Amino acid sequence: MKNTSEIKKSIDKNLLKLALSTKGFMPEDEGLALYKYFKLSATSKSCCGMEIGAYCGRSTLFLGAAAKESGATLFSLDHHRGSEENQIGWEHHDRELFDPITGKLESLNKWRESITKADLDQSVVGLVGYSEVVAKFWQTSLDFLFIDGGHSRPSAFKDYRNWAKHVKKGGILAIHDVFENPEDGGRPPYEIFLRAKESKAFVEIDSMGSLRFLSRIAQGI
Numbered sequence: 346m347k348n349t350s351e352i353k354k355s356i357d358k359n360l361l362k363l364a365l366s367t368k369g370f371m372p373e374d375e376g377l378a379l380y381k382y383f384k385l386s387a388t389s390k391s392c393c394g395m396e397i398g399a400y401c402g403r404s405t406l407f408l409g410a411a412a413k414e415s416g417a418t419l420f421s422l423d424h425h426r427g428s429e430e431n432q433i434g435w436e437h438h439d440r441e442l443f444d445p446i447t448g449k450l451e452s453l454n455k456w457r458e459s460i461t462k463a464d465l466d467q468s469v470v471g472l473v474g475y476s477e478v479v480a481k482f483w484q485t486s487l488d489f490l491f492i493d494g495g496h497s498r499p500s501a502f503k504d505y506r507n508w509a510k511h512v513k514k515g516g517i518l519a520i521h522d523v524f525e526n527p528e529d530g531g532r533p534p535y536e537i538f539l540r541a542k543e544s545k546a547f548v549e550i551d552s553m554g555s556l557r558f559l560s561r562i563a564q565g566i
């Protein structure tokens with residue numbers, strides 16, 4: 346991957362500042378890599394990207410910056426109730442996001458606030474719902490797909506099966522939290538990454554931290 350400081354020169358400075366002040370799980374170097382690859386894949390105004398797993402919008406802002414610059418559109422999907430590890434008693438629970446009325450986590454308000462503050466309302470479309478439900482009706486080919494939703498085995502494989510098939514030839518698939526060494530993190534994102542490579546439909550093109558970038562070279566998943 347090209348030097349992070351090179352990529353940093355081209356992203357809108359205000360947007361970068363907002364992204365870095367947004368709650369979430371996307372380190373700066375990885376966010377800049379997302380920005381770079383969505384921008385590379387968004388070659389026309391009809392280009393379409395999909396983010397699975399938005400939380401409060403940290404990764405959405407990096408991708409949204411690329412969408413805005415290219416005139417492309419980013420769809421950002423999340424049920425906004427958090428993954429298992431975000432619930433009470435788990436490692437990544439954030440009390441500020443707990444909604445006492447529903448007794449559940451609530452990240453939609455924060456996500457919307459992030460998008461509006463970053464002036465991305467015309468470039469980013471929020472889809473609120475379960476990934477597997479939205480996928481039943483989704484038919485548009487994707488230039489870019491970012492998978493960072495549920496990290497359990499069933500969730501990760503569902504996201505891969507339901508969404509990777511929509512990536513068009515030459516399009517990019519990005520997977521987050523890919524840890525080869527089990528001591529560094531959970532296995533399912535790594536397993537879907539391997540599955541993508543084994544399919545021979547995707548080839549790995551780059552990586553940054555726990556992010557892996559693959560390009561579609563043939564049909565299949």
Ligand SMILES: C[S@@+](CC[C@H](N)C(=O)[O-])C[C@H]1O[C@@H](n2cnc3c(N)ncnc32)[C@H](O)[C@@H]1O
Pocket residue numbers: 368369370371397398399400401402403404405422423424425426427428452474475476477493494495496500
């Ligand atoms: C790891 S977080 C995403 C982090 C985000 N990309 C960032 O940069 O901070 C995973 C997100 O996936 C969402 N999620 C988990 N399972 C989902 C499902 N089946 N459908 C939709 N969203 C889901 C959770 O609500 C959570 O916000």
